[in-house]
Amino acid sequence: MQALSSVFETPVETLAASGAQCLVIGSGTAGVTAAIELAARGLRVAIVEAGPFVMAEHIGSGPFAAQHAMVPRIHDLVRKRTLWTDTAHADAARAGTMEPNNNAWEAVGGRTLFWGGCTPRFLDSDFADWPCDAAAFRPWYARAEALISASGGDQQGQDVPHFIDDTGPLIRKLGDHGIAATYPPLGIDTRAVRNGRMSRGFDSSIARLLRCPQFGRMADGAQLTLTAECAVLDLQMQDGAVRGVRVRDRRSGAMHDIAAQEVILAGGAVQSTRLALAAGLDRVDPLVGRYVGDHLFVQAVLKMPEALNRQAVYAFIPPLPERPFHVQMQGMFGDVWYSPLDATMWLDGQPDGDTLLYYCFGISHATRESRVALTGGAGDPLREYVVIADRTPEDLATLEAMEAFTHRVGAALSARVARVERHPAGAALHEFGGLRMGRDAAASVTDPFGAFHRIAHLTCVDSAIWPSQGSANSYLTITATALRNAEALAARLGFGAVLS
Numbered sequence: 001m002q003a004l005s006s007v008f009e010t011p012v013e014t015l016a017a018s019g020a021q022c023l024v025i026g027s028g029t030a031g032v033t034a035a036i037e038l039a040a041r042g043l044r045v046a047i048v049e050a051g052p053f054v055m056a057e058h059i060g061s062g063p064f065a066a067q068h069a070m071v072p073r074i075h076d077l078v079r080k081r082t083l084w085t086d087t088a089h090a091d092a093a094r095a096g097t098m099e100p101n102n103n104a105w106e107a108v109g110g111r112t113l114f115w116g117g118c119t120p121r122f123l124d125s126d127f128a129d130w131p132c133d134a135a136a137f138r139p140w141y142a143r144a145e146a147l148i149s150a151s152g153g154d155q156q157g158q159d160v161p162h163f164i165d166d167t168g169p170l171i172r173k174l175g176d177h178g179i180a181a182t183y184p185p186l187g188i189d190t191r192a193v194r195n196g197r198m199s200r201g202f203d204s205s206i207a208r209l210l211r212c213p214q215f216g217r218m219a220d221g222a223q224l225t226l227t228a229e230c231a232v233l234d235l236q237m238q239d240g241a242v243r244g245v246r247v248r249d250r251r252s253g254a255m256h257d258i259a260a261q262e263v264i265l266a267g268g269a270v271q272s273t274r275l276a277l278a279a280g281l282d283r284v285d286p287l288v289g290r291y292v293g294d295h296l297f298v299q300a301v302l303k304m305p306e307a308l309n310r311q312a313v314y315a316f317i318p319p320l321p322e323r324p325f326h327v328q329m330q331g332m333f334g335d336v337w338y339s340p341l342d343a344t345m346w347l348d349g350q351p352d353g354d355t356l357l358y359y360c361f362g363i364s365h366a367t368r369e370s371r372v373a374l375t376g377g378a379g380d381p382l383r384e385y386v387v388i389a390d391r392t393p394e395d396l397a398t399l400e401a402m403e404a405f406t407h408r409v410g411a412a413l414s415a416r417v418a419r420v421e422r423h424p425a426g427a428a429l430h431e432f433g434g435l436r437m438g439r440d441a442a443a444s445v446t447d448p449f450g451a452f453h454r455i456a457h458l459t460c461v462d463s464a465i466w467p468s469q470g471s472a473n474s475y476l477t478i479t480a481t482a483l484r485n486a487e488a489l490a491a492r493l494g495f496g497a498v499l500s
């Protein structure tokens with residue numbers, strides 16, 4: 001019997017023989033969002049993904065969510081170890097003498113198989129150093145929220161209720177102490193199941209791709225295709241333009257050259273940047289690989305004086321322009337500590353538990369020295385890099401404020417802060433930068449729509465192009481970025497107008 005993926009996958013040999021009009025590297029939310037948008041506008045699109053097909057939806061939308069011992073093992077099928085460090089340890093990291101301390105996921109669907117679902121927007125003030133302002137970005141936020149069937153939050157209509165609605169007493173208690181809290185916006189479909197309509201659960205790019213009418217096998221004439229387990233190792237350049245990519249088929253080990261009219265980077269900020277470095281683009285533009293960052297991340301456990309006797313609670317304390325961080329609080333639990341390998345644990349709270357899990361994400365400042373650097377020796381080119389990112393004095397002050405705020409929230413809830421920890425850079429898994437966008441080609445790698453200033457036919461659609469990020473978790477803004485950049489690319493190629 002053949003694998004399920006044979007029903008929809010296009011073999012790399014078929015893709016190499018025909019070439020691609022638009023070749024998208026990566027099948028996470030950035031890649032699939034851009035690919036579907038390009039296909040919907042009439043372009044022929046091929047997605048190439050390094051990882052294997054493991055699931056057709058997010059892990060929390062299906063029965064595996066109940067299998068707590070199996071979930072980490074599913075992660076392990078597609079999880080790769082990576083290294084983030086600081087300048088003081090950069091030489092050791094590049095020499096290969098440091099152990100990996102972080103994770104990356106390589107799978108059809110990328111991190112959308114496992115992500116936690118929280119989808120706030122950036123504040124208007126977060127766009128201050130972006131080449132488009134908040135008002136200009138808003139239409140893409142609205143479209144991205146509709147695309148991922150987001151629920152809750154301030155922007156949503158009445159037909160998409162909150163996913164967790166038992167949080168009122170917690171929100172009121174925080175409000176009594178001057179801390180404005182709300183229900184979290186989540187990328188989870190809460191529209192009613194009725195008249196033949198099923199809920200879509202957590203957003204996942206693989207589920208979106210499988211639902212797409214243009215998607216199928218190239219041999220069957222499909223306009224939008226997927227080739228999995230193929231790692232793009234190099235970009236083929238000629239006369240200042242990208243003409244195609246070189247890939248390694250991970251099943252056979254064979255190398256293939258694939259001609260492409262347009263190449264779209266969507267490997268996630270670190271991998272899109274790593275590929276640009278591996279292709280030598282830093283020789284064309286020394287800013288390639290620079291200004292990389294990740295959220296500041298403080299995690300805590302709050303012990304309430306007694307159980308809340310609620311099914312589940314999930315409160316969101318939004319950032320303010322003068323408070324550059326936000327808080328997500330989930331419970332109730334007996335005892336719990338965040339593990340990215342069990343991202344759905346919050347679905348299984350214990351109503352009689354007395355513990356709230358507390359995450360606080362803050363804005364970090366990426367400097368020119370914060371960068372992706374290539375290393376050697378891992379045996380897998382996609383792993384041969386280190387991210388070097390230092391905390392700035394401003395970051396350290398924000399971390400202090402984040403920790404102090406944790407105690408203020410604890411006091412407001414009459415809770416004991418049983419444990420509080422500052423995670424190192426990279427741990428938030430919300431990385432950005434490396435191919436920063438801007439209007440001024442002397443100060444940026446890509447233009448305001450992710451097209452490279454100095455290399456033709458190459459566009460990036462993920463958070464590698466962000467010059468900075470708000471405190472908001474990145475998924476929604478990546479999805480909106482991908483929509484926006486894909487639409488601009490299609491318009492440039494003569495396939496439809498730009499929305500605004």
Ligand SMILES: Cc1cc2nc3c(=O)[nH]c(=O)nc-3n(C[C@H](O)[C@H](O)[C@H](O)COP(=O)(O)OP(=O)(O)OC[C@H]3O[C@@H](n4cnc5c(N)ncnc54)[C@H](O)[C@@H]3O)c2cc1C
Pocket residue numbers: 025026027028029030031048049050051105106107108109110111112114115116117118119230231232233266267268269271272275340341343382429430431462463472473474475476478
């Ligand atoms: C456990 C967990 C919980 C999270 N929770 C949240 C949350 O609650 N809210 C939120 O906003 N964000 C959350 N995130 C972060 C969020 O999932 C990511 O920011 C977002 O999904 C990144 O999307 P992406 O498409 O840019 O990259 P990815 O999802 O990483 O997809 C990139 C894909 O490209 C492939 N690829 C890379 N390089 C190549 C190459 N050279 N050749 C071929 N393929 C390549 C990779 O294999 C990968 O599958 C979470 C992440 C994790 C892991």
